Amino acid sequence: AQTVTQSQPEMSVxxxxxxxxxxxxxxxxxxxxxxxxxxxxxRQMILVIRQEAYKQQNATENRFSVNFQKAAKSFSLKxxxxxxxxxxxxxxxxxxxxSSNTGKLIFGQxxxxxxxx
Amino acid sequence: SQTIHQWxxxxxxxxxxxxxxxCTVEGTSNPNLYWYRQxxxxxxxxxxxxxxxxxxxSEVPQNLSASRPQDRQFILSSKKLLLSDSGFYLCAxxxxxxxxxxxxxxxxxxxxxx
Numbered sequence: 001a002q003t004v005t006q007s008q009p010e011m012s013v014x015x016x017x018x019x020x021x022x023x024x025x026x027x028x029x030x031x032x033x034x035x036x037x038x039x040x041x042x043r044q045m046i047l048v049i050r051q052e053a054y055k056q057q058n059a060t061e062n063r064f065s066v067n068f069q070k071a072a073k074s075f076s077l078k079x080x081x082x083x084x085x086x087x088x089x090x091x092x093x094x095x096x097x098x099s100s101n102t103g104k105l106i107f108g109q110x111x112x113x114x115x116x117x
Numbered sequence: 118s119q120t121i122h123q124w125x126x127x128x129x130x131x132x133x134x135x136x137x138x139x140c141t142v143e144g145t146s147n148p149n150l151y152w153y154r155q156x157x158x159x160x161x162x163x164x165x166x167x168x169x170x171x172x173x174x175s176e177v178p179q180n181l182s183a184s185r186p187q188d189r190q191f192i193l194s195s196k197k198l199l200l201s202d203s204g205f206y207l208c209a210x211x212x213x214x215x216x217x218x219x220x221x222x223x224x225x226x227x228x229x230x231x
Contacts, residue, residue, distance in 0.1 A: 004160075035219070043205060045161070045222035091160055103149055103211060104176065105220060107160030 002027045004094050006108035013082045014116050020067075021077045021111045023092030029053075031097035034068065034075045035105070040088040048090070051075065053097070082115045089113070119144035121223040123208050129229045136181075136195040138226050140208030143189065148210040150191040151220060152183055155205040167191060168213060203230045 003026045013019035025034070036048040051059045051068050058066050063080045079086055092108040120143045130136060142148050149168055153161040163176045165183035173183050180199060184192045191208055205227050209220040 037222075042224070043227075044224045045207060045209075047219055047221065050219055093160075102174065102176075103151065103166055103218075103220070104163045105153075105161070107162075109160050110158070 002029070002094050002096070002106045004092050004106050004108035006090075006092055006111050008111045009109070010112045010114075012114040012116055013079075015082055015084060017082055018078060018080045019082055019113065021079075021090050021092075021113065023075045023077070023108055025073050025075065025092070025094050025106075027073070027094065027096075029096050033095045033097060034066075035093040035095070036064070036066070036075075036077045037091045037093060037107075038086075038088045039091065039110070040085075045091070049077065079113075084115050084117060087113060087115045119210070119221065121208060121210055121221060123206075123223040123226050125226060126224065127227045127229075129231060130198050131231055132200055133197045136193070136198050136202070136228070138193040138206055138208075138228070140191040140193075140223055141189055142210045145189070145210070145212070147188060147213045149213050149218075150185065151209040151211075152191065152193050153207045153209065153222075155207060155225075157204070161207060165193070198230045200230050203228055 005024050032053045034051045038046045038048050049061045065078045067076045089110045089112050091110045094106045122141050151166045152164045155161045167185045207225045208223040211218045211220045
């Protein structure tokens with residue numbers, strides 16, 4: 001079974017600085033997808049970034065980028081130029097690829113990020 | 118553009134009462150639909166998913182059930198709520214494409230069972 005681990009329950013960063021959130025996962029699958037979702041105080045889950053395991057290039061979305069290390073099963077999220085609106089809980093998630101996939105997202109426990117002015 | 122709605126936003130129910138949570142999607146056809154539950158301060162757990170009208174698969178055995186009476190409507194129900202059913206319930210949709218597509222979440226329903 002797949003598992004996702006986020007070892008940092010809470011983090012804080014000063015506004016305009018850079019912060020990196022860690023995520024590791026365990027799977028025997030070769031083809032899969034990884035996601036970072038953001039859950040602000042409103043509690044709606046918002047997609048931040050997505051990575052396909054077969055792609056060697058790290059995904060980027062504006063100020064958000066990932067460091068995907070497939071061999072190490074590591075998928076960290078870097079937030080550059082942190083803004084107050086980035087304050088939220090961040091979840092790393094895993095999804096299998098292929099015909100046996102049910103679309104089930106496996107979530108980590110989350111990291112609460114506070115951006116301080 | 119696609120939007121997903123959930124209601125009610127919050128609900129307080131006594132133990133043993135019935136439950137009905139509704140989720141609807143606009144702006145897309147034939148979506149995959151999902152129900153997740155989030156316990157306080159934790160990640161999400163998939164409860165049900167559906168690839169079409171009347172097609173429901175359960176991931177976790179429990180006293181909850183799901184139904185999909187229309188293409189873009191997904192309902193989560195219970196005949197008798199338990200205290201352990203309290204939590205935050207999120208509906209999600211994705212393009213029907215062998216499941217391997219990004220899931221987009223609704224605003225959620227906070228359920229408190231007393």
